[in-house]
Every structure is written in C-alpha cells, then in structure tokens.
Amino acid sequence: MSVWLNGDWRESAGAIDAADRGFLLGDGAFETIYVSHGLCAFWPEHAARLRCGLATLRIPAPPALDAVPAIIAELSRREGLAERSAAARVTVSRGSGPRGLFPPQTASPTMLVSLSACEAPRGPARLVASERRRFSAAVASRFKAIGGYIDNMLALDAARRAGADDAILLNERGAVACATSANIFVISADGALVTPRIEDGAMPGVVRGLVLAAAPAVGLVAAEKEISLDAVAGGFVFLTNSLIGLRAARLKDAPPPSKGEESFRALRSCYQRRLDESLTRKGPA
Template sequence: MLWLNGRLVAAAEARIDPADRGFLLGDGLFETMRAVDGRIPLLARHLARLRAGAGTLGLPVPLGNAALADAATALLRATGLRDAALRLTLTRGPGPRGLLPPAELTPTLLLAAFSLPSPPPPARAAIVAVTRRNEHSPLSRLKSLGYLDNLLAVRAVREVGADEAILLNTAGRLACAATANLFLIEGDTLLTPPPAEGVLPGITRAIVIEQAARLGVRCLETALPPERLRRADGAFLTSSLVGVRALVAVDGEAVAGAAPHPLAQDLQAAWQAHGCES
C-alpha cells in the first residue's frame, strides 16, 4: 500500500507518469523518516528540510504540513506498521522533453512505508576513491534524488569487505558517509564537518549536536583531513533510521581499539530519550 498524490493505492496499481521529471532527470527531493509506535517524532524537522530544499530548486510542495502528517498517519494505519521507515518523495512532476520545466507544474508526491531494519552492528568503513562530494554544488546540501555517487561508493567498499563508505570532498577532506553523517571524538570534544564541506545537514546530526550541548560536550563543526579519523579516540555515524552508530574500523584498521566509544553510547541514549525510540 502506498500514498500517491492524495490517495491510498495498492502498490501494484500505483502509476508514475513516464514523463515524470523525477524519473527522467532526478528532479526532486526525498526524506526518510522513522515512525515509532505509529507516530513520526521528527516529522516537523524533515518537512522543514524538504521545504528548504524545494525552495532552492524552485519546486512547489503541493500540501501543507498538516495534510502531509495526515497522509503519513493514514499510510501507517493502512499498512498496519507501527514502527516503520517512511520515505516521502517529491518530484516536479511530468514535463516535456528537455531540461526546462513546464510553465504549469503538477508535482508528484509519494509516501511509502517499510518495516524498520534490525539495528546494525558497529560500522566498518573504507574511504573511497571512486567519487567525491562536491562541496561547491548546492546539491551536496540537499536530499536530492540523484544518489548514484553514493551507490558507487557503497559498491566500492563492499568489494573490500567494509559495510559503509566514507566520502571525501574535492579538497580531499572528510565529508560524510554514503548514508550517514560523520562525527569524530578527540578527548572530550566532538568534531564534525560543516555543510560547507559538502555535507548534507542531517536531522539526527542536528539532534546529536543539540544533545551534546545538553550533556556539556563541546562540539565543533570544522574541516577535517582523513588523518584525524584514523587517530581519533572514537567515531560514529548518524542517520534518521539508526540514530548513532559506532564506527570501529576504517580501511581495515581499528579506530581507538575497535570498541564503541562511551560518548557514542551516551548520545545514542540521548537520541532515544529525545523521542526517537519507543
């Protein structure tokens, strides 16, 4: 069961126009959200990011936040899922051949719900050379539909036995993981690359920064060379579905003894207490 353009439809009956610009050009945005016990604790933050990205692209969002919240609730009820991963996809809708959009837009809005995956083990990552984050592009700070760089990165690290990819930017500095934001721990300080380094401003990333301040932990957004990761006292990844995931190895070498850092565990507990876990 899906929610598509204002109504619930069976997945087998759902239809996206073959001329949809999201399908043809990647002209759109998406948000992946965590539902807990039938509610979406961080929905307002996800919709705020969606609207900000849509503003950058000149892409109208055809429904208000209340209507989108109702659609998500209706989909969860229809699927019978209480704890779920929800994906909201927005495209510019169908248009003529070519890059320029039509004068009159009919955006496509799609909501899909999936069972939450089991919590993953601590991450073992590799720094990839096959692609880079382009910090000069505004798209690096949007959750846009074009994810082929991320796909190439994940494929590359799976070939060397890692389960997550660390991407550098065009200057050779740390940016993020293929599906998560990156944090380092040095002493009693958190470090994370800022959005200007080609980083998506993640929802859980923002919560971790807020919760670190409440715990009295200093957090700096700063440019980071790869060597800082290898000699860090700890590291972790953040994403909306997993929360805080310890990073224990990079390029086959242990990060700080390959044990999850206690601060990462504290921040995961703070993320759960913030309402992201039932």
C-alpha cells in the first residue's frame, strides 16, 4: 500500500518515525474524506476543520494541505482506485520530539495521506446505547484528534458483540452526543428535525452541517438541542458522516418508525445533489 508522507511516496510499512508524537501520544489531528474517481468530496470544509484542530493543538498547518486534492488524485491512480469509491485519510501530527508530554516549542509536523477502498453499508443501522460516556467539554470532541477515539472504539466493539452495528454515546449528563463515528439526527413525530448540540459533545461534522442547511428546502424545521434516549426511541433516526452520507438507523430490536421516512429520503436526495456538485468542482479546492 502506497502513502504520501511529507512530500514523498512511500510504502506504508515502516513509514512513521518511531519518535513521532502522533504515534506515541496521539498528538495531532486528522480528516476522513469521501473520494470518488479520484475526486475529494467537500475538501474545503474538511480542510477548515483540520486547520481548526491544528490551531487548537498549536501545530503549524503544513503548506501541503493545499495540495491534498492533487495528492489524493495521484494516490487513487497508484492504488488502482481511480474508478472506485474510496476513503482518504489526511493525518497531521506534531512530528518527532523528545519523550514526555510537554510539546517541543518548534514543531516539524508529519503529514500522511492514505487511501483505502470503501463501500457504504446497506440497510438501517441497529443501535444500542453505550455505557461509556463522552465528556461534552473535551477538546477532542470538537475536531478529529488522533488520540481521541478510545471510548468510541470500545463502545463500537461492545455494540458489535451485542449484535448491533453501532453505539449511541451519551454525555456526562445522560444526553445523546453521537454515534461512535457519526452524528445522529432524529425526525420527531411532529416533523421537527433535531440533532445534539456541539456543547452536548457532538462533533461539528461536515455532513451534519450540510443536512442542517438543507432542512428548510424539504419543509423541515431544524434545531440543535439536547436529546434524550427516549427521543431516539420515539422518532425516525439517521446517522451522518462523510463515508456513509445519510444512513437510517434505529435502536436494536425496535420496530420501524411509523413516520419520517419521506422526509429522510428528501434530505438524502438533497445531500446527494450537494455531493455531486462537490465532486465536479474545478480547481485545487
């Protein structure tokens, strides 16, 4: 498997310095981007969140971030994925440094770009509520931090062992925050579209923002608000992220919802149009 690392094409095995703080301490940020036929979807939005995360960590943004679409196009060709859907990951760490937590005052960031084939899962996702909690004030809930996914990983593992597809993470107050790698939305019986607030621990997801913006066009009033697990049980639920788009979901063993599917389909169609537009953008963005 080929990767792009700090301006060079490498094989993935042995590519990272053993002293890299991203590997040792999770000191960095990343983005996962949907790629179709070598084209990046919504790269400007992903780049903005990645730059925000790096600024939070006080890691300089590598100039090569501007070249990511071209890097991914070439990586698609090299990996035989130029005619397929794929998942790109752009990872930026602080780079190598001495042992210990204290970050070196001059950073030489490591930037790694990799690409893998992917296919969207089929059918509604079956969900269970995790016993693990997502701390709503954590810095790592605002961007994709390299070291910020341990609880998510363990929650997903427990959900799969319980026969579900994903887990719902609640925050320290017991309110819904997100799924393990997706934002969560609920269409209530009265036709309102709600999703957890950022301050409840929700990731400011790229697709989340697009869905909120598209809601008025399909006749939905969207709101970011605190959501209980009971609200999830009583409404039409769907998950969003860059690789799945919009995916219907419901609590494991719960019956299908009686309302909301028509609105969900309309939102999904709106998102597909925005996705198609993003994939046909010209220029470096």
